[in-house]
Amino acid sequence: xxxxxxxxxxxxxxxxxxxxxxxxxxxxxxxxxxxxxxxxxxxxxxxxxxxxxxxxxxxxxxxxxxxxxxxxxxxxxxxxxxxxxxxxxxxxxxxxxxxxxxxxxxxxxxxxxxxxxxxxxxxxxxxxxxxxxxxxxxxxxxxxxxxxxxxxxxxxxxxxxxxxxxxxxxxxxxxxxxxxxxxxxxxxxxxxxxxxxxxxxxxxxxxxxxxxxxxxxxxxxxxxxxxxxxxxxxxxxxxxxxxxxxxxxxxxxxxxxxxxxxxxxxxxxxxxxxxxxxxxxxxxxxxxxxxxxxxxxxxxxxxxxxxxxxxxxxxxxxxxxxxxxxxxxxxxxxxxxxxxxxxxxxxxxxxxxxxxxxxxxxxxxxxxxxxxxxxxxxxxxxxxxxxxxxxxxxxxxxxxxxxxxxxxxxxxxxxxxxxxxxxxxxxxxxxxxxxxxxxxxxxxxxxxxxxxxxxxxxxxxxxxxxxxxxxxxxxxxxxxxxxxxxxxxxxxxxxxxxxxxxxxxxxxxxxxxxxxxxxxxxxxxxxxxxxxxxxxxxxxxxxxxx
Numbered sequence: 395x396x397x398x399x400x401x402x403x404x405x406x407x408x409x410x411x412x413x414x415x416x417x418x419x420x421x422x423x424x425x426x427x428x429x430x431x432x433x434x435x436x437x438x439x440x441x442x443x444x445x446x447x448x449x450x451x452x453x454x455x456x457x458x459x460x461x462x463x464x465x466x467x468x469x470x471x472x473x474x475x476x477x478x479x480x481x482x483x484x485x486x487x488x489x490x491x492x493x494x495x496x497x498x499x500x501x502x503x504x505x506x507x508x509x510x511x512x513x514x515x516x517x518x519x520x521x522x523x524x525x526x527x528x529x530x531x532x533x534x535x536x537x538x539x540x541x542x543x544x545x546x547x548x549x550x551x552x553x554x555x556x557x558x559x560x561x562x563x564x565x566x567x568x569x570x571x572x573x574x575x576x577x578x579x580x581x582x583x584x585x586x587x588x589x590x591x592x593x594x595x596x597x598x599x600x601x602x603x604x605x606x607x608x609x610x611x612x613x614x615x616x617x618x619x620x621x622x623x624x625x626x627x628x629x630x631x632x633x634x635x636x637x638x639x640x641x642x643x644x645x646x647x648x649x650x651x652x653x654x655x656x657x658x659x660x661x662x663x664x665x666x667x668x669x670x671x672x673x674x675x676x677x678x679x680x681x682x683x684x685x686x687x688x689x690x691x692x693x694x695x696x697x698x699x700x701x702x703x704x705x706x707x708x709x710x711x712x713x714x715x716x717x718x719x720x721x722x723x724x725x726x727x728x729x730x731x732x733x734x735x736x737x738x739x740x741x742x743x744x745x746x747x748x749x750x751x752x753x754x755x756x757x758x759x760x761x762x763x764x765x766x767x768x769x770x771x772x773x774x775x776x777x778x779x780x781x782x783x784x785x786x787x788x789x790x791x792x793x794x795x796x797x798x799x800x801x802x803x804x805x806x807x808x809x810x811x812x813x814x815x816x817x818x819x820x821x822x823x824x825x826x827x828x829x830x831x832x833x834x835x836x837x838x839x840x841x842x843x844x845x846x847x848x849x850x851x852x853x854x855x856x857x858x859x860x861x862x863x864x865x866x867x868x869x870x871x872x873x874x875x876x877x878x879x880x881x882x883x884x885x886x887x888x889x890x891x892x893x894x895x896x897x898x899x900x901x902x903x904x905x906x907x908x909x910x911x912x913x914x915x916x917x918x919x920x921x922x923x924x925x926x927x928x929x930x931x932x933x934x935x936x937x938x939x940x
Contacts (some may be wrong), residue, residue, distance in 0.1 A: 400708060425606060431655020432919050435635035437940050440648040441661040444641055444787060446817045448602050448613055451529060451579045452594065452828070454537045454820045454861075456930070459578045460661075463932040464621050466580030467517065467605030469503060470573040471933045472845050476736075479933070482506055482517065482605065487568055489882065491548055498563030498882060505554040509628045512603045515585050519550035524584035525572060525898050533592035535824045538577045538860045540851045541570035563880045565887060566753070566846040574929035575844040576851045580604065607632040607936035617641055631921075632936040643787055652677060652915055659923070659938060660915040661931065665722045671915045684912035685843035685928040687733045688790075690798070690905040695865045696835050696940060698763070698778060705902040707757035710747040711805045714907050717797055721790055726908035731895035732841070732849045735909060737928075738884055739847040739891040746899045746906070755805045763806065772804035779808040780835035783828060785820070786813035792840045794907075798836075809836070829863040830878040837863065839904075845928050847891055850875045853898070864903035871897050 401627035443457030450458045450466070463471075469483040471482035478486045483503045487493020493502050509517040528534055544567075547559045560567065572581050582593075583603055590596055601610055607629070619639040623632045640657065642648050645664055651657035653674045663671060674677060690712065692699045699705055718726045727735060730744040748845050763778050765769035771778040773846045782798060784791030794812040802809045814828050819837075821827030828834055841852065854875060855867035871894055898904070912931060915924055921939045925931035 413615065432658060432917060432940065435633075435940060436638065437634055437636075437658045437938060438638040438640055438651075438656065439661055440640050440642045440651055441645075441659045441663055442639060443830060444643075444816050445613070445615065445619060445639075446820070447599060448610065448619070449582075449593070449599050450527050451534070451536045451582070452599065453820070454830075460930045460932050461619055462578075462580050462602075462604070463606070463930050464608040464637055464639070464935050465512075465602060465604040465606045467509070468572055468574070468578075468580050469522070469570070472574035472926045472930075473933060474926050474930050476845060476927045478573065478845060480506075482509060482522075482572075494567075494882070498844045498880075499560045501558040501560070501567050503556040503558070505556065506628060507554055509605050510626050511583050511585075511605055512609045512624060513586070514626070515583065517581075517583075517605050518553040519556045520553075521581050522556050522572065523548045524588060525548060525569060525579070525582045528582055528587070528593060529579060531592060533594075533820045535592075535594050536579075537822050537830075538851055538857070539847075540577060540712055540857060540860070541566060541575065545571075547925075556628045563882065565879055565882050566844075566848040569844055569846040570848070573844075574926075574933075575846065576848060578844070578929055581771075584874045608634075608637055615641070627936060629936050633939040636936070637935065645789065649674070652917075655917070658917040659691075660921050663915060664902045665725045665910075665913070667727070668723070668913060674827070674915065677915050678918055680914045680916065680923075680925060682912040682914070682925040682931065683736060683927055684910065684925075685737075686840060686912065687732065687734070687838045687843075687909050688838070688907045689729070690907065691829075691837045691863050692838050692903055692905075693832055693835055693837075693863070693865060694903055695832060696780075698773070699835060701761060701779065702900075702902060703757060703761040704763070706747050707754045707761065707805070708756035708807065709902050709905045710757065711752050711801055711807070712798065712905055713747065713749045713801060714905070717794060718908050720797070720907065721793055722910065725913075726910050729906035729909050731898060731906060732843070732852060733847055733891055733895060734843060737847055737886045739888050741892045741895050744899045747902070751801075751805055758805060758807075761819060765806050769803070770805055770808045777808060778806060778811065781812050783812050783814055783834035783837045785815045785816050785838075788838075794838055804901075804916050823859045830859050832859070832863070832865055839863065842929060845918070847887065848879065850879060850892075850895070853894070853903070866901055866903035868897060868901055871901075 398493050442460050445452040445457045446455050449890045450462050468481045470478040473479040473483050545563045546561045609624050612620040618641045621637045625631050652660050692705050730746050733739040763773045766772040782795050799809045819828045823830035851861040858865045874890045874893045878887045922937040926933045
């Protein structure tokens with residue numbers, strides 16, 4: 395199939411329009427009870443971020459995965475308890491239920507029957523296998539192939555069974571393949587994309603067809619995404635008629651929209667806005683412990699940051715407690731590593747450098763960097779100057795940059811601040827991304843983890859240029875990641891991840907700052923919104939009512 399013109403079937407659209415029309419005529423009494431500005435059957439979301447691509451396979455932005463929760467199809471979701479929830483697959487494969495073979499090399503997925511794509515075509519095993527080939531096609535600008543590259547083969551004994559043959563045992567498999575993983579990719583329709591040399595610029599990307607509870611009908615990158623209810627959703631039609639996923643760059647405008655009733659859900663507002671949001675009438679605030687941490691990345695390939703002594707000295711000059719107090723107003727937990735506090739792999743006793751500017755100064759002097767006349771250190775005639783890159787749309791990045799600038803100046807380091815457009819800083823390597831191409835010295839980043847403790851994407855040698863933006867490559871970490879990824883028992887994996895946390899504290903490719911609660915401000919008319927603690931909070935939109 396060549397380049398195509400995407401068309402949603404008339405039957406689906408007519409049904410959707412009828413649903414909209416019917417609902418609009420029966421709300422007269424209920425409307426009088428709605429808060430000012432709210433629209434019965436419609437939820438308008440702000441704060442979820444700018445979508446650089448509607449297709450998660452082509453995006454490094456969490457906003458893309460959030461949006462795909464509404465329209466896309468997944469083998470599994472992650473529910474509000476942090477557990478895998480069957481979606482297109484009917485049961486989570488384990489060794490106990492026979493879904494994972496005794497040797498750990500074969501995984502069997504049983505697929506749900508009767509599921510339809512938004513255009514009316516039936517979903518089956520061919521779509522899952524095709525989606526794997528899309529991820530592995532080198533012509534596609536996917537952000538990462540982590541995990542998917544561990545698959546030797548996928549076969550379908552029948553239309554609703556998929557057998558995955560692994561190259562080696564791979565512990566995160568069930569949570570990785572088309573599920574809420576570190577790189578959450580949804581299943582793609584073979585019948586619409588088969589035959590294209592790549593999907594990078596397919597017409598499909600502008601109005602993707604999925605199996606989810608809502609149908610994407612309009613997307614403007616600077617405006618947002620409009621979705622309408624899928625009347626043929628396998629769980630039954632959603633309770634909402636429409637979801638509007640709005641791009642509102644200004645955070646103060648988002649607060650105003652919540653106050654006026656022009657928005658129904660403010661997703662993950664900045665912590666400094668919470669006191670004001672608490673005063674907005676007809677709203678309530680939800681707090682969710684989320685697998686999300688923030689950190690400062692050092693580009694270990696750029697002098698002087700290629701010197702571990704310099705990296706450790708800079709880490710000791712950063713007061714993360716001060717950052718948490720001033721940026722988060724105390725609503726964050728200091729991070730010492732990449733494992734979340736609620737997981738069995740968490741080690742609170744990692745020996746990371748403590749905030750100690752005097753020791754940091756001593757370490758820089760020992761590394762050959764001596765103060766110049768203006769206080770900035772010099773070595774071999776070169777000033778100790780580095781550039782700090784951050785997402786121009788994230789005000790926290792700018793505020794943290796100002797703090798770092800002052801703190802590092804005290805120990806003789808010149809830090810220049812460089813805001814970069816969201817779509818550019820996080821773009822894939824092939825698309826010229828600043829982080830993935832290593833075009834920075836220091837950067838402020840955030841990471842949303844999956845339901846599995848797997849963190850190889852951040853530190854793996856083969857992940858440099860994908861999510862490993864520090865470009866660290868430590869064979870000792872590689873060995874521990876291999877152990878953690880090839881063993882299914884928790885005790886072995888815990889020991890490996892504990893050692894990885896120790897090695898990261900030694901190598902210091904990043905400075906872990908904090909774990910953050912996920913805060914949501916929602917209209918009191920919005921019911922059944924139950925945020926998940928990992929990957930995305932938007933897992934159950936078919937249950938939402940307004």
